[in-house]
Amino acid sequence: MSLRGSVTLKNFFIFNSNYGPREGEEEKKTLFFYPGDTDIDTQIKAIGLCEAIVKFSETFSDKSCESMHMLKTRQLFLEAEKDFWIIMTVSIPFSEKTKDGQSYIEYRDDDVQDSVYQAVLLQTYKMFKLFNGTFTNILARSNNDVESLKKRLDHFFSRYLLTLKLHQSDLLDVFNGIYFLPLDKNTYLQIQCLINRLEATFPIVKYTAFLYNDQLVWSGLEQDDMRTMYKYLTTSLFPTHLDQELQGATTRTSTSSQGSGHFGKFVTGPTNLDDPDSQGKIPRVFIHSEIDNEECFLLVYKALSATICMLINVNSTMNFDFYRKTDSFLGPQMSKLASDITEQYPKRSAASNADTQFKFIYFNHMNLAQKTTLHIDIRKLSGVNIPQETLRLLGDINADLTRNNEDGETIVKTASDFWVVGKKSDQREFYVVINQKNANLIEINEEVKKLCSTHLNSIFFLD
Template identity: 80%
Template sequence: MNVKGHVTLKNFFIFNSNYGPREGEEEKKTLYFFPSTTDIDSQIKAIGLCEAVVKFTETFSDKPCEALHTQKTKQLFLEAEPDFWIIMTVAVPFSKKEKDDQSYYEYREEDVQNSVYRAVLLQTYKMFKLFNGTFVNILERSGGDISSLKHRLEHFYSRYLLTLKLHQSDLLDVFNGISFLPLDKNTYLQIQCLINRLEALFPTIKYTAFLYNDQLVWSGLEQDDMRTMYKYLTTSLFPSHLDQELHGSSTRSSMTAPGGTHFGKFVTGPSNLDDSSSLGKVPRVFIQSDTENEECYLLVYKALSASICMLISVNSTMNFDFFRTVDGFLGAQMSKVASDISEQYPRKSVASNTDPQFKYVYFNHMNLAQKTTVHIDIRKLSGVNIPQETLRLLGDINSDLTRDNEDGETIVKTASDFWVVGKKSDQREFYVVINQKNANLIEINEEVKKLCSTHLNSIFFLD
């Protein structure tokens, strides 16, 4: 009998020790606790233990505590803002085995990699900050009302934590990169011209981003803002909109405009421009680009496979006429641009296919560009096409290269005869899995060089 467990979320909580400094006031430290059914005494004990661990580790290092390991759990620590701690505890996977007619559990702590799950924890904070602003900013806007902060934490995390797929977390969560779509110069300039005209015609649009098939083409946002926005768009907003379309919720698929039929529609905003009562919902987001916690409306418009995201000042008026005017400007032009891209997109896709013997992950720290053939799809809905043990090995190699903070290379041969190579150079990282049993080290090194020159245009290494 061999029953395998999965990585699961045991608890998740946020606290600030300054809010309950005296004995008997400990429960005031708790700002949010999941699961909500946990009794107060257990919450106080969990937070007290974390406080003790943080204080104890401060005596040995200037760096804050990052993780606490036990046989059955791993606890990840993040000081998101000064004195505001976010803690996530995950259950370690296990196997139920039998020996001499006795059952026992074998815990596999190597399945829970600190770097991966700390990245997941950091993402939970960045996603909260995107829709609510920083903890300190919420308190400032509410005049120091802690209950206002608690309400926002409860409202966001009670929903967001249910969407976490911890058992699918891997190296891509560490990078949290962006998949870019390379285009020819003429098409790229056509998109740039469209965005310039859009922003000139509608001055309230402060930032713009253009995507095609979940790949970024152009962005006017700062990198860190775009990284979080990209994660939200590709893993939440676009998939939910697609589900609505598949279930027939979208009421308008095309419209006749002066330039001909177009296929433009709002993803956020009015679902039907023929009905003035269907204004829809436009989410608010907080951007850290020009000024910290700058609040904007997120208006998303889509035509075929192309999407344009417009961040609009919250001080502007967004009535039904505004949406109609935006639609009148974007509809036909977005439809034409999407058609132009689709003509060259299949060729790009075919050109990017790699030899089945090679699977790789590439990440560029300078522009956050990310490419993977290890994952069947970029959103990791269909899993990976290499063994899980090999995927974890990629994470281990990444941790080693990151720890030294220097350029380097690691080559490993696994027990299942896979060759795994990790390289870091000039702010770029490249990991490749090669399925060649009888190859030697020299041959593998040559194959990696050949792969880089073929698929990454020789831009990576400084040989």
């Protein structure tokens, strides 16, 4: 039986060199280290090596070190905040080969793309910041108590790192975009009016976002906040809530849903509006839309496939009467809106899945809009429908276009007869995989134009 290995997490640690400046105090630099059972000497050596690499690289470039390539591992570096370094080490995939009757291990270095795993590393920090605030803010709130920071880091990362699926990471992690749902003008205005009335009726609701079937319709948050929030909602909160419903584990009932003809209920918040003791758990998040590290409650309400997220400053009072009034206000209106959107949604989704011959990724850097047919679902649960080497080629083309920082186009024909096209124009990127082995460059170029016209509403790309 031949040996094989995929991308796995070897270690993950956070340090600040200022906390152990003198010899004999090196262990004070360590703020978090995974695996947790790693002995202290190994931790000190790993951090010391990273410090040396960072200092050495600074002599050659003003840009901080981002990665270190080794035979069996790849190490990614991120200075998340000044002097706070996050390091992630992943294993290089390998397979057992045989030559002249002798077996040997071949490491596939090209399978681990720096841009992809740097994006994964950055996302781990942003997710921590969403639920805890910045490192410096935690220290400021605790009178510079480093132990308080360590506890928060351990509480979050010891759980979050177990959810990483590094072997599934690809170009979509680099973009980390948002799937938007385009609606007709009247429906969109109805949603806008609902949000305006909600914020006027309940002034403690400071920010809102409206989603339908994991796709964003409207948001009052800054882009970067919404991007991280969207990732949390679609990959963690919504799937967990759905699993609980499917297993019959939730007992979420409300007087309004039972007797008033609507289907609204709280995803975070009260589990039973007849019982004041069932307030439920409401996540706290830190956003930076108006002021840095503003702590808010995340109250999520759902009716059918429509969801509204309400962010409420933690200094506001939310009593049980507030929840009941919110339910009475949102339930009937959101139930009707969800039904209206459902009438449009099947037509749009059917049109978007028309061409199975083409697989594409589109990303707009200006509004973070993302569309793709490479993955069957948003959470990438069903894998991809193109060869893995072709998927990695998309990442390489993206890295080249990003490195040059210029608009351009790359067309490649793979050994497996796939045509791969990457275009970058005016802050938009578009990647297409076409399975037409007998086509020529001119025909492929025409097919790409046709695809843009059909699926991207004729978004303009420079030729």
